[in-house]
Amino acid sequence: MKVISLLNEKGGVGKTTLATHIAAGMAIRGKRVLLIDADPQGHATVAFGLKKEPMLHDLIVRDLPFQKAVRRIKPEFYGVPGEPVKGDLLVVPSDTSTSVIPLMTSDIMAMRDRLVELEGILDVVIFDTAPTPSLFHNSIYMSTNAILYPTKCEYLSFDGLIESMKHKDDASKMRENMGLSPIVVGGIIPTMYRAGTQADDYGIQVLKERFGKLVWPEIKLRTVWNQASFARRILFNFAPETQATQEAWNAVTRAEAI
Numbered sequence: 001m002k003v004i005s006l007l008n009e010k011g012g013v014g015k016t017t018l019a020t021h022i023a024a025g026m027a028i029r030g031k032r033v034l035l036i037d038a039d040p041q042g043h044a045t046v047a048f049g050l051k052k053e054p055m056l057h058d059l060i061v062r063d064l065p066f067q068k069a070v071r072r073i074k075p076e077f078y079g080v081p082g083e084p085v086k087g088d089l090l091v092v093p094s095d096t097s098t099s100v101i102p103l104m105t106s107d108i109m110a111m112r113d114r115l116v117e118l119e120g121i122l123d124v125v126i127f128d129t130a131p132t133p134s135l136f137h138n139s140i141y142m143s144t145n146a147i148l149y150p151t152k153c154e155y156l157s158f159d160g161l162i163e164s165m166k167h168k169d170d171a172s173k174m175r176e177n178m179g180l181s182p183i184v185v186g187g188i189i190p191t192m193y194r195a196g197t198q199a200d201d202y203g204i205q206v207l208k209e210r211f212g213k214l215v216w217p218e219i220k221l222r223t224v225w226n227q228a229s230f231a232r233r234i235l236f237n238f239a240p241e242t243q244a245t246q247e248a249w250n251a252v253t254r255a256e257a258i
């Protein structure tokens with residue numbers, strides 16, 4: 001089972017958008033996917049039309065069985081119209097109680113220990129995360145195999161990216177001491193790219209100079225992403241034939257290769 005986390009200590013850079021689309025895309029193509037909403041704002045939860053609930057909190061703090069913590073998303077909410085969904089998509093909903101988890105337990109291995117239960121049952125676990133660093137981020141670092149960093153092509157998002165990477169490096173040292181494998185940086189994903197603007201082209205250039213091949217192809221700023229979000233739908237379902245949807249599929253393909 002592969003565990004992938006979407007991280008950037010800046011809000012509004014596309015973490016939730018990519019987490020939900022990568023999770024849905026992998027499920028459409030046949031993977032058994034669990035998306036864990038680890039943001040107290042619960043945006044990945046509402047993206048699938050689910051109610052914000054303390055399920056992540058109860059999973060970690062109250063030892064709630066997974067069967068009670070997960071919600072199965074009906075294929076008609078995310079699948080490509082007219083095509084069967086080959087896998088399965090489950091979501092652990094979040095609400096403000098997620099921010100209390102570190103106050104209730106200091107065991108940063110608790111999340112990892114719970115995920116062990118899913119080995120052989122699921123193929124992929126995806127974490128959508130909060131921008132503000134918290135002790136729960138350490139639990140995510142202990143649980144994850146790979147990180148994807150969405151970023152806008154502007155300085156403050158890069159700053160969030162760099163801060164996030166520093167925390168990943170700190171966590172990697174902790175993992176090393178525990179005999180765990182290092183965390184892989186799966187990629188840096190430029191999002192909301194304004195094609196043809198000097199500002200964003202400059203941003204991409206800076207990103208590529210610093211991170212080289214880790215930088216994925218840009219995902220362009222397009223209205224259809226907003227329209228799908230307002231409709232609480234996933235692009236594969238909402239607008240299966242657009243260029244934005246193709247860019248989302250390309251991200252799914254790259255995530256599958258991690």
Ligand SMILES: Nc1ncnc2c1ncn2[C@@H]1O[C@H](COP(=O)(O)OP(=O)(O)O)[C@@H](O)[C@H]1O
Nearest residue numbers: 011012013014015016017192220221222225229
């Ligand atoms: N490529 C895109 N083009 C246009 N809007 C986008 C794009 N990607 C994301 N958005 C919108 O930007 C907003 C912030 O994205 P979100 O995924 O919630 O960021 P984060 O989770 O990092 O805070 C959302 O309203 C989302 O619909």
Ligand SMILES: [Mg+2]
Nearest residue numbers: 015016039043
């Ligand atoms: Mg978010």
